[in-house]
Amino acid sequence: MTLLSQGAEARVFKTSFGLKEVCIVKERFRKTYRHPVLDEKLSKRRTILEARCLVRAKKCGIDAPAVYLVDPVKSLIYMEFVEGETMKAFFNRELNDHAKRNEISTKIGTSLAKLHNADVVHGDLTTSNMMLRAGTESVVFIDFGLSFVSNLTEDKAVDLYVLERALASTHPQSHVLLDAILASYFKDVKDSKQVLKKLEDVRLRGRKRDQTG
Amino acid sequence: MENITQIPVPSLFNPYDPNAASTETPAEAKNGHPSVFYALLFQNVSNAKELKAKVIAGDPELPQCVMVNPALVLSSFQLQTACSRAYMNQAQNNMKTKTILSEILFSLSPSLNIAESMKLFGLSDNSNSIFVLVPSADDASVDETTINKLKNLVQGDLSPAHSFSDLTDLKLLKKVYKLNDAVDQSNTVLEDLIVGGIATKGFL
The missing domain is CATH 3.30.200.20 (Phosphorylase Kinase; domain 1)
Incomplete structure (x- = not known):
């Protein structure tokens, strides 16, 4: 042990x-x-x-x-026990292989859309909480410690916003990764228009909702 | 004993508590339960009805064992999880059924209804194949006398038990574990979902 x-x-x-x-x-x-x-x-x-x-x-x-x-x-x-490396390690290692980074980012977006379509909000989306399974190269989400079930677009948008901030603070050129993730995410997610609209709201005001008034 | 599959029952994790009075390290903690179950597969069984009556009556002739319907068993790990869950419930005085053996059977089932679980996962009058799970003796060795007793009691052929999925009724299995809406239907994912279902059953 x-x-x-x-x-x-x-x-x-x-x-x-x-x-x-x-x-x-x-x-x-x-x-x-x-x-x-x-x-x-x-x-x-x-x-x-x-x-x-x-x-x-x-x-x-x-x-x-x-x-x-x-x-x-x-x-x-x-x-x-998932055999493999964290997404953070992977992105830092493959700094120059843009095709590969793009491919994996697309996979992240697709998986995240599936998760949100099942009304599971991860709550702590960072590249340290995702892994790349050795062998199959599938994207594994780990650490569901802050997860909950919700069908609100608000919660899903906040989930994306958390990921956006986490990417920006851990990876150089994060917008390239983010664009690829969001593109594939919005292709597959239900109610994509509402989630996108909410995401824009959240970007303006931050993760916490205004409690005044 | 080439006809017998072993199902280990791992000792449960004991977090190290720096504030505990005892100096016992987790490794020394005693299991308190058999460390292995032996899974015997009997096929072409002709006296299921009689056996079922014996199980229900708690016939003293019948050795300590759990009789499981192989149609609903996908892998040995599924059985291991059910055993672990049952012994965990026992250790925490949380058992829903009267004995540890029935608790294993009940743990296997995703249902919270005990009678229904026994009916689905236990023997039925017309079963012609049976998995018999026998707890190991104290030293984790095969209990020969128990197995010989079983061979005498069960009228059928003892077959190699490694071929778990051959006898699985996938359609029934998916229905019972409510897996028809699962996106990925590969066997490994199904096993993970079944085990997850066993692990989280009853917790809300």
């Missing part, structure tokens, strides 16, 4: 799970700064929501880690 990474919300371990030689365990650890009762409730609810979104995403035809086991009491999700 090895610790792969740790964030503010959870730790990710790599271990084995019976017939699967490698497996990821994501543990939402105890937050001592929260009231224990509240902490337990939040961790449990988020664990279950994440697992459900993962399964739902898989069902709508996009590539995401398979869920092996959910332990709501210890706030654990056992899931597939």
Whole structure:
């Protein structure tokens, strides 16, 4: 069992799970700064929501880690270990291969459209939360920790806006990537006109909605 | 024992808690459950009705085992997940059924209805092939006496159990697990979805 990474919300371990030689365990650890009762409730609810979104995403035809086991009491999700590199690493490595970058960006847009068509909003779209599966080169979305189910164009537009900002802050020439992603996204997404219109609104005002008035 | 497929039941993950009083490291934590299940496949079974009656009555003649309908089993990993889920429920005193063996059968099913799950995934009067899952002895070895007992009880041929998908009724499987609307229908994705369904069942 090895610790792969740790964030503010959870730790990710790599271990084995019976017939699967490698497996990821994501543990939402105890937050001592929260009231224990509240902490337990939040961790449990988020664990279950994440697992459900993962399964739902898989069902709508996009590539995401398979869920092996959910332990709501210890706030654990056992899931597939995806072999491959993060999208961030890939884009940074293939800085000059424009055709390749374009091809992968198009794939991202198509997958994202499928995800949104199934009303799953990822909530934390960054190039670190996408992977390129070794071998098949399919785009794998990971970390559904902030995901939820919603059919509002507002939520989908914010999802895109988050991605846009994340790209701009991590990759040089991000607009090239973004254009390719959005082009294929809007080709496949339902209600593309409304989402595009909302995205323009969100760009003007930022991620948070104005609560005054 | 070339006729027997092994289904490991991995010990569950124990996060390291720096505040815990115990100095026991996670590796030393005891399983508390059998580490392997042996899956025996009987084909051309002629006495399913009799066996079913024995299972329901809890006949003491019948060794500890779970009898599963192979038409709804796609892979050994599906069985592993159901076993893990059942033992997790047991460890957390969260079992929905009375025994761990029925809990395994119930875990396999995506339904929350126990009777319906047993009917679909367990024996039926006219089954002619059966998967029998036998928990390992304490030292994870094959329990020969149990297997010999089963061979005497089940009137049928013990066949190699590695060919899981040969006996799968894909149409029924997809209906039961509600996978007809899944976009990608390849076997690997179906397995992932089935396992995901088993893993998330009952959590809202």
